[in-house]
Amino acid sequence: MLTPAATARLDRHLRDLPELLAYAHLALQPGSTTRSSHVTGATRTAPLPCSINVLSLLGPAASDTVRDPHGDQDGLVPAVGTITAWARLHAEEHGQQPADTNLGTLLAYLTSLLPWAAEQPWADEYANEIADLHRRCTPLALLRPRRRLMQLPCPRCHLQSLVREDGHDAECATPGCGVILRPDEYDQRATAYADALNAA
Ligand SMILES: [Zn+2]
Known part of the structure; x- marks a missing residue:
């Protein structure tokens, strides 16, 4: 069960994520010219190895992605797993299904069910994982301010x-x-x- 303030913050995070993921994806694309001068301090992960992983972020989410909340995840790979897993839990417990498995669709779906989700016993864990995702995407999204x-x-x-x-x-x-x-x-x-x- 989330407080109104925590619910509002989660709502903002879910609405921010499509844009953050898009920018994070752009920031880590090979050939980025401004990357090296801005990356210091933004992430400990070297940009280039990430780029391949990030490429998968904005496409359809794999239906068999395993949720790994306690894993030693790196980069942005967990974005797909985190969003997919929470969408699946919503679908199972609420009953309403997302229209498809694109990340953008899933995030809109999660946003639409937030008033219900905020009342659930797992709401705190859900809010924490989304907040963590939001926090890790933000510095990457800032790498390409000219885009x-x-x-x-x-x-x-x-x-x-x-x-x-x-x-x-x-x-x-x-x-x-x-x-x-x-x-x-x-x-x-x-x-x-x-x-x-x-x-x-
Ligand atoms: Zn397009």
């Missing part, structure tokens, strides 16, 4: 994973998606999106 996450969802994978680096096209950060939007294409989508919202 901005865009407001619109990706037209192909529908995650909020479009990122624009200064002077470049917007690219989707989801592995395997590969959408690239020129600035005028992005603006067209933004206009169409706003029109659709106004018409609704």
Whole structure:
């Protein structure tokens, strides 16, 4: 059972995580030019070995991922296992199922069930694990301040994973998606999106 303040913090963490994971993923991609000068103090893990692991973070979560709350986890690999395991527990005990196993979907699902989850006997452990994930992603997300996450969802994978680096096209950060939007294409989508919202 969580206090209102702890529930509000968990809600913020769950809403932050898609963006943090996207930035963490970008920060650890091979070829990052600003990485080495900022990484000191942000993480004890060398960036390059992480990059392969982080690549799996934003794709579909493996259904057989084992939760390992006491393991000696390193890097961001546990993000998939942690989020998947808690989503599975929610599905088993609450009954409502997530639409699919993408991390973005699972995080939205967890957010939607938070009022219920905050009342459960495991709520403290849940909040602690999500807080730990949030804390470990944050310094990685700060490594690429010149890359901005865009407001619109990706037209192909529908995650909020479009990122624009200064002077470049917007690219989707989801592995395997590969959408690239020129600035005028992005603006067209933004206009169409706003029109659709106004018409609704
Ligand atoms: Zn995409």
